[in-house]
Amino acid sequence: xxxxxxxxxxxxxxxxxxxxxxxxxxxxxxxxxxxxxxxxxxxxxxxxxxxxxxxxxxxxxxxxxxxxxxxxxxxxxxxxxxxxxxxxxxxxxxxxxxxxxxxxxxxxxxxxxxxxxxxxxxxxxxxxxxxxxxxxxxxxxxxxxxxxxxxxxxxxxxxxxxxxxxxxxxxxxxxxxxxxxxxxxxxxxxxxxxxxxxxxxxxxxxxxxxxxxxxxxxxxxxxxxxxxxxxxxxxxxxxxxxxxxxxxxxxxxxxxxxxxxxxxxxxxxxxxxxxxxxxxxxxxxxxxxxxxxxxxxxxxxxxxxxxxxxxxxxxxxxxxxxxxxxxxxxxxxxxxxxxxxxxxxxxxxxxxxxxxxxxxxxxxxxxxxxxxxxxx
Ligand code: GAL
Numbered sequence: 001x002x003x004x005x006x007x008x009x010x011x012x013x014x015x016x017x018x019x020x021x022x023x024x025x026x027x028x029x030x031x032x033x034x035x036x037x038x039x040x041x042x043x044x045x046x047x048x049x050x051x052x053x054x055x056x057x058x059x060x061x062x063x064x065x066x067x068x069x070x071x072x073x074x075x076x077x078x079x080x081x082x083x084x085x086x087x088x089x090x091x092x093x094x095x096x097x098x099x100x101x102x103x104x105x106x107x108x109x110x111x112x113x114x115x116x117x118x119x120x121x122x123x124x125x126x127x128x129x130x131x132x133x134x135x136x137x138x139x140x141x142x143x144x145x146x147x148x149x150x151x152x153x154x155x156x157x158x159x160x161x162x163x164x165x166x167x168x169x170x171x172x173x174x175x176x177x178x179x180x181x182x183x184x185x186x187x188x189x190x191x192x193x194x195x196x197x198x199x200x201x202x203x204x205x206x207x208x209x210x211x212x213x214x215x216x217x218x219x220x221x222x223x224x225x226x227x228x229x230x231x232x233x234x235x236x237x238x239x240x241x242x243x244x245x246x247x248x249x250x251x252x253x254x255x256x257x258x259x260x261x262x263x264x265x266x267x268x269x270x271x272x273x274x275x276x277x278x279x280x281x282x283x284x285x286x287x288x289x290x291x292x293x294x295x296x297x298x299x300x301x302x303x304x305x306x307x308x309x310x311x312x313x314x315x316x317x318x319x320x321x322x323x324x325x326x327x328x329x330x331x332x333x334x335x336x337x338x339x340x341x342x343x344x345x346x347x348x349x350x351x352x353x354x355x356x357x358x359x360x361x362x363x364x365x366x367x368x369x370x371x372x373x374x375x376x
Pocket of ligand 1: 049099100127128160184
């Protein structure tokens, strides 16, 4: 499957871990529709690890859905999800066991692809634990992509090898539609900051067909659930979401969308930020300015419609002022033009600036604008 824009959806892992069930998936599907998340673009509902029995069926060798969590099997769950207009995602692993020690797909790739197709899956997250040392990771992702390409269903492969083996160099050639480039996120500012910064040099590898996945969002988790850590403030969550949008990363919600609070809902359905994330040109973001501490940046991203997104980002622990000259985005003083700004968080007109901008940004916060070049 060749995604043209960063995939968007929800994944069970961050909040639910092993506590998943038929009822929880159906309720999530209901919530994604009722709360307007599907309408905003969040179309995949992905079941992560821990969905199966611990052993394959001794007769058919197939993976079997957990009989307690999914008593009626997966097809009915998938039918329900599809009935809501959503797409259905499953999880497996390139190794012999999944990371939480359930059966993996190693040497069962074609059989499992067939099983996922029979479930009606549209998406498969594919992890990297318990890979035999002698097996080459590149080859294993090629295998599952070949298997999916020949299973009779269009299934997006979401590779998850945490950035190992220089994954960005070869993953696009396998047919994967997105690839995890980092270790696991937890619900803290430090976690999302470090993940984001670690991929600045790799933004250029991300684009239509295969997107760099910097992990599921923790936005709105409020330190509840499987990857709880220190939790984040509202200000930190909005920075996380804005950075994922600027990066052009897949947007997979990790909070419990059944109980999502209004602030979070408003943030993740913000049309300006989503426009930045989903811009069809998928041009890479770049640092138009970087402060000496490596923690304060002005990121820019050229959008279609002659627009440019700007994110004044303060990842340091101190309030500060961020500055950048418009020349850094290709607008020299000699052009005698300015930037007309729209505040991406509020949608408000933020006026016209010329030559440069200098604005205060609180510690861990960011200010995001969509700008258009105008005559002065
Ligand atoms: C990790 C992966 C997580 C989650 C977990 C499940 O390897 O990075 O996102 O899928 O396995 O056990």
